[in-house]
Amino acid sequence: MNQCLQTIQDYGLRALGLGERLLPRSEFTLCEQVTLIGSGLIWNVYFAGLAVFFGFFLANALAVAKASRNGWLRKPAEWFIFLFRGSPLFIQFFLAYEILVQLPRAGIDVLGITIQTSWMTRAWAGALLVLILNTAAYSAEIFHGALRNLPKGELEAAEAYGMAGWTRWRRVVWPHAMRLAWPAYTNEAIFLFHATTLVFFSGFPAFQQRGDALYYANYFADKTFNPFVAYPIVAGYFVLLTLGLIALFGLVNRRLNRHLPGAAKKIRYRPNLIR
Amino acid sequence: MSCYLTTGNHMLFYASFGTVLLLLAVTAPAALLFGFGGALAVRSRLAGLRLFGRVYTSMVRGVPDIIFFLFVPIAMDQGFEWLRSRVYCDPSVPVRQGNEFIVCAAAKLPLSTSPEWVHQAYGLFLAVIAFAVVFGAFAANVLHGAMRAVPQAQLETAEAYGMTPRQVSRRILIPQMWTYALPGLANLWMILIKATxxxxxxxxEDIVYWARELGSAKTSAYSYPHPDWRLYYFLGVLAFYLLMTWGSERVFDRIRTRLSRGQATAAGEAMRKAAP
Incomplete structure (x- = not known):
C-alpha cells in the first residue's frame, strides 16, 4: 500500500514531466500501470476540453457561414467542412505536423518582432490546433443541419412578434438550433474525446515520453507482451470519463429543454449515427 | 521524373492503395455479418446469448476504437500461438515467463521459415479481424436500431397469420429493416473509409507507411536524392481519401434532399419557395 502511494507520488504527474524521470523498466506492478495510464489521461482531458471549447465557437461561425446566401461566405465554409470531414483525422495529424515543421525555425519577423514558431510542432499546440479545426468542421455540419431543420412555425412566430435580424437570431433561431443539435453534438464531443488517443500515434512525437493514456498503455503492452492488463485499464478509464461527459452534456440538455417539460430525453450515445 | 515515379518502391506504394481497397472490400461484408449476428443476439430468447449481444454492442460506446485496434490483433495472435503451443510444444512449459511470451519455434505464427509475404498477409489478416470486430459492433448498433424501428403492427400481423418467430424474422423483419438501416450503414461506410x-x-505496409518511407529525406546514397518530401506524399494520400469520401457524400446529398422535400422545416420551406 505504502509502495503504491510512493508510485503515485512518482508517476502521478509523469505525463506533465513532473516526478520520476525514467519510466518503470521491469517488474511492472498493477499500481504502476494504473497510475501512469491515469496520468496520461491528463493529456486526453486537456485536448478534448480545449478543442470542444474553442471548436464550439468556430463551429457556430462555420454553420452560419454555410447557411448564408452569400457565396463568398458559404463556399469557403463548405470547403473547410468538406476538407476536415472528408479526410481521416490520422492523415490530418501527419499533414499538420509536416506543415508546421516547414515553418522557419528561427521564427517569423513581423514588423521587427520575432514570433517564435518552434512550439507549434509540439503536440500540445499543433495537435490541439488540428483537433479544434476537426471538431469545428464536424460540429458545424451538425449545427448546420439543426439550422435547416428549424420548424418554420417558430420563425413565423418570431416574425409575428416583430423580431428580425440579430434579435430573432439570438432569441429564437440559435437557442432552438442548439436544442435540436445537442444530442448529436454530445456524440461528437465523445467521439472527439476518443480521438485524442490518436495524437501520439500520428505525426506528433511524445516529448520526453510525456504521452497520453494510450501511449503509456501501449508502452506497457510492448514491454510486458501482455495486452490483457494495460488495455483494459485504459478502456476502463475511458468508459468512466465518457459517462462523466454524458452527464455533463445531459445537464446542458436539460437546461436547453427546460421550457418543454418531459422533452429532455436522456441522451443516448449512438456512435453510429455521426461522422 | 517518370523514372522516379516508377521505381520499385513506388510500385509498392501504388499497390498499397490496392491493399486499402482490399481491406475495405473484405471488411465491409465481414463487419456486416458480425453486426447482423450481434443484432440478432441482442434480440435472442436465450439469456446468455442476449447478454453476449449486449456486451458486444455496447463495448464500442465508451472506449476509443483505436484501443481495440491495438488490443485485438495482439490478443488474437497470442491466442492462436497459445493454442498451437498446447498442441505442438511441451504443454508443461508455461507460455508466460515473467515479462516474456514464449512459445516454441514449431508453434510460432507464421513460422519463422515462411517467406516475407506470409508475414505480411498474416498481419493483414489480423487487421481485418480487428476491423471486422470493431465495425461489427458499430453495425450491430445500427441494425438493432433498425430492427426496433420496424412497426410493431407489421410483426403482430405476421404472428396473427400463424407465422413462427423464425418466419417472422426472415419474412417480415429482415426485409423491412433495411430502409431504416440504410442511413446508419452509409455513415458507417464513411467512418470505415476514414479508419483505414x-x-x-x-x-x-499501407499507404501511410509508404508515404512516410518514400517522402523522407534521401541522401546521395540513394539513386534519387531529395529533401523531405513527406508533405507532398501526404497531400496525395489526402487527395485519395477526399476523393473516396466525396463520391459517398454525393450519394448522401441526393438522399438527404429527397427526405427534406415537402417537410415543414426551414430546408423544406426554402425548397418550396425556390420551386416555380
Missing part, C-alpha cells in the same frame, strides 16, 4: 489509415498503427 490505422492499418499503419497495426504494422501493415
Amino acid at each position: 489509415p490505422l492499418l499503419f498503427v497495426l504494422g501493415v
Whole structure:
C-alpha cells in the first residue's frame, strides 16, 4: 500500500514531466500501470476540453457561414467542412505536423518582432490546433443541419412578434438550433474525446515520453507482451470519463429543454449515427 | 521524373492503395455479418446469448476504437500461438515467463521459415479481424436500431397469420429493416473509409507507411536524392481519401434532399419557395 502511494507520488504527474524521470523498466506492478495510464489521461482531458471549447465557437461561425446566401461566405465554409470531414483525422495529424515543421525555425519577423514558431510542432499546440479545426468542421455540419431543420412555425412566430435580424437570431433561431443539435453534438464531443488517443500515434512525437493514456498503455503492452492488463485499464478509464461527459452534456440538455417539460430525453450515445 | 515515379518502391506504394481497397472490400461484408449476428443476439430468447449481444454492442460506446485496434490483433495472435503451443510444444512449459511470451519455434505464427509475404498477409489478416470486430459492433448498433424501428403492427400481423418467430424474422423483419438501416450503414461506410489509415498503427505496409518511407529525406546514397518530401506524399494520400469520401457524400446529398422535400422545416420551406 505504502509502495503504491510512493508510485503515485512518482508517476502521478509523469505525463506533465513532473516526478520520476525514467519510466518503470521491469517488474511492472498493477499500481504502476494504473497510475501512469491515469496520468496520461491528463493529456486526453486537456485536448478534448480545449478543442470542444474553442471548436464550439468556430463551429457556430462555420454553420452560419454555410447557411448564408452569400457565396463568398458559404463556399469557403463548405470547403473547410468538406476538407476536415472528408479526410481521416490520422492523415490530418501527419499533414499538420509536416506543415508546421516547414515553418522557419528561427521564427517569423513581423514588423521587427520575432514570433517564435518552434512550439507549434509540439503536440500540445499543433495537435490541439488540428483537433479544434476537426471538431469545428464536424460540429458545424451538425449545427448546420439543426439550422435547416428549424420548424418554420417558430420563425413565423418570431416574425409575428416583430423580431428580425440579430434579435430573432439570438432569441429564437440559435437557442432552438442548439436544442435540436445537442444530442448529436454530445456524440461528437465523445467521439472527439476518443480521438485524442490518436495524437501520439500520428505525426506528433511524445516529448520526453510525456504521452497520453494510450501511449503509456501501449508502452506497457510492448514491454510486458501482455495486452490483457494495460488495455483494459485504459478502456476502463475511458468508459468512466465518457459517462462523466454524458452527464455533463445531459445537464446542458436539460437546461436547453427546460421550457418543454418531459422533452429532455436522456441522451443516448449512438456512435453510429455521426461522422 | 517518370523514372522516379516508377521505381520499385513506388510500385509498392501504388499497390498499397490496392491493399486499402482490399481491406475495405473484405471488411465491409465481414463487419456486416458480425453486426447482423450481434443484432440478432441482442434480440435472442436465450439469456446468455442476449447478454453476449449486449456486451458486444455496447463495448464500442465508451472506449476509443483505436484501443481495440491495438488490443485485438495482439490478443488474437497470442491466442492462436497459445493454442498451437498446447498442441505442438511441451504443454508443461508455461507460455508466460515473467515479462516474456514464449512459445516454441514449431508453434510460432507464421513460422519463422515462411517467406516475407506470409508475414505480411498474416498481419493483414489480423487487421481485418480487428476491423471486422470493431465495425461489427458499430453495425450491430445500427441494425438493432433498425430492427426496433420496424412497426410493431407489421410483426403482430405476421404472428396473427400463424407465422413462427423464425418466419417472422426472415419474412417480415429482415426485409423491412433495411430502409431504416440504410442511413446508419452509409455513415458507417464513411467512418470505415476514414479508419483505414490505422492499418499503419497495426504494422501493415499501407499507404501511410509508404508515404512516410518514400517522402523522407534521401541522401546521395540513394539513386534519387531529395529533401523531405513527406508533405507532398501526404497531400496525395489526402487527395485519395477526399476523393473516396466525396463520391459517398454525393450519394448522401441526393438522399438527404429527397427526405427534406415537402417537410415543414426551414430546408423544406426554402425548397418550396425556390420551386416555380
